[in-house]
Amino acid sequence: MTPETSSMENVAQALKQVAEHGERFMDNDSSARERLVASARALILAVETPMDSLLWHVWALPTRTAAARIAVDLKIFETAVEDGGHPKSSEDLAAVTGASPTLVKRISRALVSMGMLAEQGPGLYTPNSFTKLLANKEYAAGIIFNFDINMESLAKLPEYLKKTNFQNPENALDGPFQYANDNKPAFSWLVERPETFEAFHLYIHSLRQHRPSWTDMYPAQARLVSGLKPDGDASAFVDVGGSMGQILQDFRANVPQYTGRLVLQELPEVVAAATEKGVGADGRIELQVHDFFTPQPVRGARAYFMRTVLHDWPDAQCRKILTQLKDAMEPGYSRILISDCVISDEKAAWQHVSMDIFMMAQVSSRERTEHEWRALIESCGLKVTGIYSKGDGNEGLIEVYPARVRLEHKHRPIGAGAALSVLQYIFYVDKTNDSSEIPYILICA
Ligand SMILES: C[S@@+](CC[C@H](N)C(=O)[O-])C[C@H]1O[C@@H](n2cnc3c(N)ncnc32)[C@H](O)[C@@H]1O
Known part of the structure; x- marks a missing residue:
C-alpha cells in the first residue's frame, strides 16, 4: 500500500519529535523519558495502518494479558532467573510445575513477543530486565490482581451497559461488577480470595514506589509540621483506608520532623494482615479498625489523608466519607488530603483513562477531573485550598478545608x-x- 502524503507528513513529524526527545534523554535529562515514550507511541500510531492498530488493540492485547497471567502460575519468570539466568528450554521451564512443555513453549513465545522474556536461539529462553522485575512477587502481583479482578467484569461490561441503556454506572453495590460476579461487592469478593487480596496490596504498593510521592508535591513542612499541636488527637496524621501502612512508613521517612501520632485506619481483615506483618510493632504507627462510613473516632486531627480511596466510590458514597471527616475536623487546623488522579479535560493521560474504565467496571466509580473534584468537595460543605501535581499520569494531591x-x-x-x-x-x-x-x-x- 502506498502511504498517503498526509500520513507521510505525520510520520516525519513524529520522527522529529522522537529525535528531539531522544537526544535530550541521551543527554541524561531524565524528565525527557516520559516524552520520549509518548512520542515513540505516537510514531508507531503514525506508521501503523489502521488495520495494524485494530489488530494490536483488540486481538493481540487480551491474548497477551492471559498469557502473562498463565506465566505467573507456571512460575516462568522465577524459573528463568534461576541459576544465574542461564538459557532454559521449555522442558526446563515446565519441570518446576509439571506442566506440558508444549503449553510452556506456547506461553513462553508469547512472553518473548511482549518483551517479558528473551529468546537465545529456537526454544531457548533467557531472562531480560523485565523478566527479572516479574520474578519479584511484588511486581508479578500486578499481573495477578489486574487479570483476576478484571476477567469477569470487563468481559461483561458491554453487555451490562447495553442492558442498562448505556447509563453511567453510579451504584457501588449494584453495577457491572455485581452483574458479572453474583452480586458481590468488589471488596468482599477480594477479601474472599487470599491470593488476589495479597496481590492487590502488593500491587498498589509497587505502583506507589514508581511514582512521585505526594510529599514531593505538597509543602508538608509549612502545611503540616508548622503549627502542629504536640499531643492527643490534634497531633494525629490519620491515613484513612491506608492499606498495610506503607504510606505512613514513607511519610515517616520523608517527613521525619512530623512528631505527631500516625494512625492507620482500615477494615478488620486489613488491620489483621498488617498486624501479622509487624506494622505498628515499634509503637510508632497505631492500627485502628475503622469503617470510613461511620463517625471518625480521631477528632480534630492535623490531617486526614486518603490515597486512592475516593476513586473507589461513586459520588454518593464519597459524600458520606467526606462528611464523616468534615464532622471530625477542627476548622482552621485540620485538613483533608486526597491523593488521587486529577484527569485532564483534554488529552487525558493513558494511565488515568485506563484507571477510569477499571473503576467503572469494578466499583461503578470513576477518576475525576478538577471540575468534578471541586463539585464533589464543595457539595459536602468543604472547599479545595490547593491542588498539587507532578508529571503526567500520576496522582495529584488535593488539599481540602471546611468551607466558610x-x-x-x-x-x-x-x-x-x-x-x-x-x-x-x-x-x-x-x-x-x-x-x-x-x-x-x-x-x-
Ligand atoms: C485502593 S485501596 C487504597 C489503599 C491505600 N490508601 C493505598 O493507596 O495504598 C482502598 C482501601 O480502602 C479500604 N477500605 C475499603 N472500604 C473501607 C471502609 N469501609 N472503611 C475503611 N477502609 C476501607 C480497602 O481495604 C483498601 O485498602
Whole structure:
C-alpha cells in the first residue's frame, strides 16, 4: 500500500519529535523519558495502518494479558532467573510445575513477543530486565490482581451497559461488577480470595514506589509540621483506608520532623494482615479498625489523608466519607488530603483513562477531573485550598478545608458579636491573603 502524503507528513513529524526527545534523554535529562515514550507511541500510531492498530488493540492485547497471567502460575519468570539466568528450554521451564512443555513453549513465545522474556536461539529462553522485575512477587502481583479482578467484569461490561441503556454506572453495590460476579461487592469478593487480596496490596504498593510521592508535591513542612499541636488527637496524621501502612512508613521517612501520632485506619481483615506483618510493632504507627462510613473516632486531627480511596466510590458514597471527616475536623487546623488522579479535560493521560474504565467496571466509580473534584468537595460543605501535581499520569494531591459559611443574611440584622467576627475576618484575609486558615464564622442571626 502506498502511504498517503498526509500520513507521510505525520510520520516525519513524529520522527522529529522522537529525535528531539531522544537526544535530550541521551543527554541524561531524565524528565525527557516520559516524552520520549509518548512520542515513540505516537510514531508507531503514525506508521501503523489502521488495520495494524485494530489488530494490536483488540486481538493481540487480551491474548497477551492471559498469557502473562498463565506465566505467573507456571512460575516462568522465577524459573528463568534461576541459576544465574542461564538459557532454559521449555522442558526446563515446565519441570518446576509439571506442566506440558508444549503449553510452556506456547506461553513462553508469547512472553518473548511482549518483551517479558528473551529468546537465545529456537526454544531457548533467557531472562531480560523485565523478566527479572516479574520474578519479584511484588511486581508479578500486578499481573495477578489486574487479570483476576478484571476477567469477569470487563468481559461483561458491554453487555451490562447495553442492558442498562448505556447509563453511567453510579451504584457501588449494584453495577457491572455485581452483574458479572453474583452480586458481590468488589471488596468482599477480594477479601474472599487470599491470593488476589495479597496481590492487590502488593500491587498498589509497587505502583506507589514508581511514582512521585505526594510529599514531593505538597509543602508538608509549612502545611503540616508548622503549627502542629504536640499531643492527643490534634497531633494525629490519620491515613484513612491506608492499606498495610506503607504510606505512613514513607511519610515517616520523608517527613521525619512530623512528631505527631500516625494512625492507620482500615477494615478488620486489613488491620489483621498488617498486624501479622509487624506494622505498628515499634509503637510508632497505631492500627485502628475503622469503617470510613461511620463517625471518625480521631477528632480534630492535623490531617486526614486518603490515597486512592475516593476513586473507589461513586459520588454518593464519597459524600458520606467526606462528611464523616468534615464532622471530625477542627476548622482552621485540620485538613483533608486526597491523593488521587486529577484527569485532564483534554488529552487525558493513558494511565488515568485506563484507571477510569477499571473503576467503572469494578466499583461503578470513576477518576475525576478538577471540575468534578471541586463539585464533589464543595457539595459536602468543604472547599479545595490547593491542588498539587507532578508529571503526567500520576496522582495529584488535593488539599481540602471546611468551607466558610456565607456571611450575608437576608432578613435579620447581624448582632454586634457577629459583626465583630466579620471585621476580624476581613482584617485577617487582608493581612495574610490566605482565607484557607479561617475557621467557620457561624452567624446565627
Ligand atoms: C485502593 S485501596 C487504597 C489503599 C491505600 N490508601 C493505598 O493507596 O495504598 C482502598 C482501601 O480502602 C479500604 N477500605 C475499603 N472500604 C473501607 C471502609 N469501609 N472503611 C475503611 N477502609 C476501607 C480497602 O481495604 C483498601 O485498602
